[in-house]
Amino acid sequence: MRMSPIIWMSTIAIISGCTGNQSAINPKGAPAIHIAHLMSGIVAVCTLVWLLVMVMLVWALLRKRSDAGEQARERGLTTTVSAAVGATAVIIAGMTIASFYTTRDIGIPGEAALTITVRGQQWWWQVIYADPDPALTFQTANEIHIPVGRDVHVQLESTDVVHSFWVPSLAGKQDLVPGRTNSLLLRAERPGIYRGQCAEFCGLQHTHMAMMVIAEDPESFERWAVAQRGNSVNPGKPDAVAGQVAFIAKPCAACHTVRGTPAMGTTGPDLTHVGSRKTIAAGLLMTTRGSLAAWIADPQTLKPGNNMPMVPLTSVELKNISAYMESLK
Amino acid sequence: MVRGRTLANRLLLTSALLALTVGCGFLGWMRQPRELRTNPPVLADLSRFRLMSNGIGGAPPESYFAEAEPYENDAYNLSQGKRLYTWFGCAACHGDGRGAAGPSFLDGWWLYGPEMVSIVASIRDGRPHGMPAFRDRMTIEQIWQLAGYVQTIGAYSAKVAATGRNDGPQTRPSENRAPAVMLFEEGPVGVNPDQGPSP
C-alpha cells in the first residue's frame, strides 16, 4: 500500500473541480482564433478532397464494365489524372498561402503591453514579471496573470531540458530550448482561466507540468501584480504561525522562497503567495489545505520522480505547515 | 560423417541453451528497477548508521546492503546527487570538486575516509573548520544521494553508473572519466593544512 486511502480519496475529491479550458477548438485568444480559422478552412477543404477521392474509389471499384472503347478510355484517363494532379497543386498552393498569412498574423508585434519571462524547469514553470526597477520585479510559479485585450510578450527559456509552452485556448505552442530564448504572443480576448501544459517530452513528470493562465481586466491585473510584489503576509492564526516556524526550521526553506522570511531557497517554486494560486504542484491539485497536506506528506506518490523529497513530519507539523501555506494569500 | 555432424549440431544447440540460461540469470542479477519513492521505514533506517568514535568510517544500516547499496551503484541516485550538489550550493566551498574554501574531492585524500557513512556524517552533522550541518536542510535520503555523488567525484576509477559531464562550462573531466586517478598521477594537488602525515 503506497498511499493511505484517506489521502487518496481526499485527492479525488479535491481534483474533481473544473480547472480551466485547454482546447485548440475553443479559442479565446487572438492567435488561437486566427489559427482556428485557418484550421477549419484546411479541414473543410481536406474533408471535401477525401470525400471526392472516396467517391472515385467506390465508383472505380463497382462500376459496370464494358469491353468497347479501350483506346479512348486510356486517353480520357490521362486527361482526368492530369487534371486531378493540377487541382491538387492548386489546392495546396492555396493552403500554403493561407498558412503564410496566418503565420504573419500571429507573429510577435513590435511593442507589447507586458513582457513575462517563463522559465521551464523539471517539472514546473517559473514565471518572472521583470521590471526595470528591481523592486517591482517579482516571480511566481505555474500561474500567469495577464490583462485581457493586451498583447503580452512571453519570453521562453529553459534551465534544464527542452519543454514546450502550450496554452491551446490562447495560442499555439513554442518550445523552451536551453541556451536560447524564444518568444510567443499571448492576447486573451476574454477573461477566464486557461489551462496549459508542457507539450514536449521532458522526463519523468512531463505529464504533470501544467500551468494556469488567468486573463482578467487590467484593473484586477494591476491589483494582483501589486499584491504579488509585496512580501508574504504574516500568519495570524496560531497553527499558521507554528507552521511558519516549522517551515523555516525544516528542509522546506532550503528549496523554497517565502519573501519576508528567512526562507530563501531557489530550487523550488517561490511560495510567497502560494495560497493565492489556483493550483499547486504544477496544476496537479487545486489549492486547498487538504491537498497541500496530501502533497507535502507524500509528493512522490502523487507525482513520482519529481524533485520534492518526502520530508518526515509529524502530523501536527504537517497540519501547521499546510495551514501556513494556505494562509500565504 | 553424418553422425559427426549431428553430434556437432547437438553440442551447438546444448551450448546455446546453456549460454541462454546463464545469460538470463546474469540479466536477472543486473536488473535494477528505478525506485522513485523509497519506503518511509527504509528511509528512517538510513539515519541509523554507526560511526566510529573518531568520526572516520563505520557501518551503514543493514537495509542498505539489502538494497544493494543503491546510493553508490544506482545511476539515478548518483545523478540526483549531482543535482543536489548544485542546488545546495556545495560548489560555493568545494568548487567543481577541486576545492576552494573547502577541501578538494579530487586529490585522493579524504580527511575522514572515503566511506559512505563518513561522507554522510560529514554532510548531515557538519565537520570542524567550516563544514555546516545539512541535517535541517536536506532529507536523509538526499544526503545519501549527495554523498554517493561526492564519493564518485573523487573515485580513483570511473564508476559505470557515474553521470557524465554537465551541460555547462567545462572546468574538469566529467565523473565518468575518472578524474582522480588522472590528477593523482600528476602528483598531489597542493596539501591540505589538515592533511597531516601521509598514512
Add this chain to the structure above:
Amino acid sequence: MTPLDNVADLRDTDLNDVELDRRLASTWATPKGVWGALSTVDHKIIGRRYIITAFVFLALGGILSLAMRLQLAQPEARFIGPDRYNQIFTMHGTNMMFLFAVPVMEAMAVYLVPLMVGTRNIAFPRLNAFSYWMYLAGGLLLWIAFAIDTGPDVGWFADVPLSGPQYAAGKRADIWAQMITFTEVSALAVAVELVVTVFKQRAPGMSLDQIPLFVWSMLVTSFLIIMAMPAIMIASTALILDRLVGTQFFNPAEGGDVLLWQHLFWFFGHPEVYIIFLPAVGMVSTIVATFTRRPVFGYLGMVMALIATGILAFGLWVHHMFVAGLPRLGESFFTASSMAIAIPAGLQIFCWLATIWAGRPVFKTPFLFVIGFMVIFVIGGMTGVMVASVPFDTQVHDTYFVVAHFHYVLVGGAVFPLLGAIYYWFPKITGRMMNETIGRWAFGLIFTGFNLTFFPMHILGLQGMPRRIYTYQPEMPWSGLNMFVSLSAVILAAGFLLFFIDAIRSALSGPVAPANPWCASTLEWATSSPPPAYNFSRMPVVGSLEPLVDNSGALPVASGLFVDRRELVVTSVVGALPEARESSPGDSIWPLWSALATTVLLIWSIFTPWAVVWGSVPLAIALTGWFWPKGTKEDDA
C-alpha cells in the same frame, strides 16, 4: 555416376532439365543442420528470417501499445508508473521504426527483388547474412535492456539534453544510441545490396523501363537509406561521445547546440517515413496490377512520383521543428515543400484509381488491404497537409493529433500494404496459400479496429491532450474518448491476432500453392512456389513490363552459365544487356563471427571507450577470415 560428373566447367547448355535442376540444387542448396543455417547466404532464407523476426518485433511492439492503452483508459491510473511508461513508449516507437518498419520492408525486398529481377542471389550475399545478424543483435540488445528495466526512456527521437550526459542517468540512452548503430549498419548493408542487385543483376533485356514498380520503389528507398542514415549515425555517435567521453556537441555553454541534434535527427527522421512508405507504394502497385488484371496506369508517372518523393523527402525535416523557435520565413519554405510532396503522392493515388477504374477488380484479401490502404492513407495524407502548415502545427504538434496522423500514414500507408503483400506473396514464400475467409475477417477487424482506435485521437489532440503523458487528470475532458480508444484497440489487436494465427496455421498446413496462384505477371511467379535455392533453372530473358502475360507460352531463357559453381549474369545498368558471368559467393560462417565481434565491440563501448581499441582485434580477425581466399571455384573466377 553419370559421365558428365567428370566434365570440368559444366554449363547449363550441356544438360537436360532434370539433370540441370539436380546439379544446380547441389551447387546452391543450403546444407541441413545448425551449421548450415548459421552460414547460409541464400537471400530467400535470410529474407524469410528477416521477415519473421520483424513480425515478432511487431507483435512485441503491439503488446507494448496495449499496455499503454490499458494505462490511459482511465485518468490517473496507477497500472504503470511514469518511469516504466516512458520506457514503454520509447520502446514502442524505437521498436516499430527501427526494428519493424524499415527492416520488414527491406526484408521483403531481400526476398523478392532478386526473384523479380530474375537473378539467383542478391548482390553481396555474405554482407546480407551479416546484416541480418547485426539486426538481430541490435533488436536483442534493445529488448533485453528493456526486460531488465534498463530500456531507453528518452523518446524514440531522444532529444538532447534530456538524452544527454546530465539528464539521462545510467546506460539507457546509450543503449538506444548503440541500437541505432546496429540497425543502421544492417539497413545500409541491405540498401547497398539492393542497389547493386537492381542495377547490375537484372535479367537480360529487363531495361530500366521494364522493372516492376516494387523494384523501382525499393531502388529509390535504398538510395534514401544510403543518404539519410549517415545523418542519424553522426547524431547518435555524437550523443554517445557527449555521454561517454565528454565531448560538447550538444552543450550550448561550450559552443554546442541543442537544436543541432534535432536537425540531424529529423534530417534522417523525415526521409525515414518515406523509407517505410515507398516500398509500400511498390507493394500496392504490384497488388493493384495483379487484382485488376491490367498493368498500373501511368508507369512513367509512377516512377517519376517515386523519385520526386525521394528527393522532396530531404527538404521537409524542419516541419518537425516548427515550434522550436526557428525563423518564421524559413519555416514557411518548409511549409511549401511539405505541402508539395502531396503532388507526387496524389499522382500515385490517382494512377491507382485509374488502374482500378480501367481494370476488372478481383476482391481477394490482398486487394482488400489495398482498398483499406486507400481509405486510410488518404486521411493520413490530408492530416499531413494540415501539420505542414506552421500555424496549424503550432496547435497540434506533440499532441494526439500527430499520434493519429502518423499512425494513419504509417499503419495505413505501410502496414496495410504490407499485410496485403504478405497475403499476396505468402504462397510464393511458403508454397502454401493463406486462408481467404480468415483473411477477410482479419482485414475487417484490423480496418475497423484501426479507425476506431486512431480516429478519435485527432479529436483528443485538438482538445489539448499532449503526447507522451503517462496519465491525465480526471478534470480533463479526455477520459471518455480514451476509454473508447482503449476498447477499440482490443478490436485492432484481435485482427492482428487472427492474422498471426492464419499465417502460422497456413504455413504449417495450408493448401499447397501452384507456381502462380494469382495469375500475376512478374518474374517471381515464373518459378516454383517456394522457389528452389537457385531461383530459376535457366536465366529468364525479359522483353516487356509483364513478362508472364506477354509470353503466355514458355519464357525465353539465356544460357551458358556454369552449374558446378554459383554463377549469375551481370547486365548493363540501363538496357540490361548481358555483360559477364559473375561468381556469387558460397555459404560462409564468417559473417556470423564478424557480426558477433561487432556486437561485442559496440556493446562493450557503452562501458568504456577502450572497447573500440581492443574490440577491433576480434573484428579484424573475423574480417580477415571472411575475406581470406578459400580456393573455391567462386574465388578463382
